[in-house]
Amino acid sequence: MYIAMNRFKVLKEAREDFEQRWLGRQSRLDEVPGFVAFHLLRGPEREDHVLYSSHTVWASEDDFIAWTKSEQFRAAHAGAGPSKPLTLGPPELECFEVVQALEMPTAGQPR
Numbered sequence: 001m002y003i004a005m006n007r008f009k010v011l012k013e014a015r016e017d018f019e020q021r022w023l024g025r026q027s028r029l030d031e032v033p034g035f036v037a038f039h040l041l042r043g044p045e046r047e048d049h050v051l052y053s054s055h056t057v058w059a060s061e062d063d064f065i066a067w068t069k070s071e072q073f074r075a076a077h078a079g080a081g082p083s084k085p086l087t088l089g090p091p092e093l094e095c096f097e098v099v100q101a102l103e104m105p106t107a108g109q110p111r
């Protein structure tokens, strides 16, 4: 498995707009071969920003790279250049090969 995370330093006054932008989008990740999971993560609040990360899990690095060249990626980023700035600068991409994964087989199911 492979994880690609983009870190966004979001201006404090823009956090609502930033979250709504993600929550309101029409995601097409479920069309993409090798896509496993997506999470939008809200992290710690610092003096001048709130840290967010878009976190995607892929079956392999090749699947992730193929997505970055796909029509679905292009469409998801067609409007990504913000009209009014929501972040301090561009996002920072960090990618990881999964070395070990442990999961509850029944995670997410009602008890």
Ligand code: HEM
Residues within 6 Å of the ligand: 004, 006, 021, 022, 025, 026, 027, 028, 029, 038, 054, 056, 068, 072, 076, 077, 079, 080, 081, 082, 090, 091, 093
């Ligand atoms: C290779 C680099 C990048 C990766 C891996 C990445 C990852 C992602 C992912 C997984 C999504 C969700 C797509 C979906 O649900 O279909 C997305 C959407 C988005 N990305 Fe990126 N992204 C990249 C580059 C960028 C850059 C450079 C920016 C900002 C300048 C950006 C800003 C956004 C925004 C704002 C959205 C939400 C889409 C919307 O507004 O409708 N991304 N990105």
